[in-house]
Amino acid sequence: MCLGIPGEVVEIRPDRPDIATVDVSGVRRAINIGLLDEHPPRPGDWVLIHVGFALSLIDEAEARAALDFLTGIGRAYDDELAALRASSID
Known part of the structure; x- marks a missing residue:
């Protein structure tokens, strides 16, 4: 089963503005936020994540x-x- 999981944006990588560190239930991982380029998230925002990409x-x-x-x-x-x-x- 594949799920969309909410994660809180912790930081945006300064060298890779398409990559953010998010916290998902205590697990911190880098995800791609490039699909949200029209309304990029900021630290503190919540995103819905699926297979390493923020969808919304x-x-x-x-x-x-x-x-x-x-x-x-x-x-x-x-x-x-x-x-x-x-x-x-990476």
Whole structure:
């Protein structure tokens, strides 16, 4: 199962403005934010992430609701977090 997971933008890489560090349930990873070039996220913004790409900006309430739902489904979310921990975008 593939999920869109909310993450909070922590920083935008100064040398790569298309890459941001995000926090997803305590896991920090670099993701590509290039698809959001018309409205680029800033630190503190929430994005919906799928396979290493930010697909859209979302507000914090939507992010919290999604995280609550994902936590409730258990294993599928745990599997996605494990895949995120093992991933890397350079």
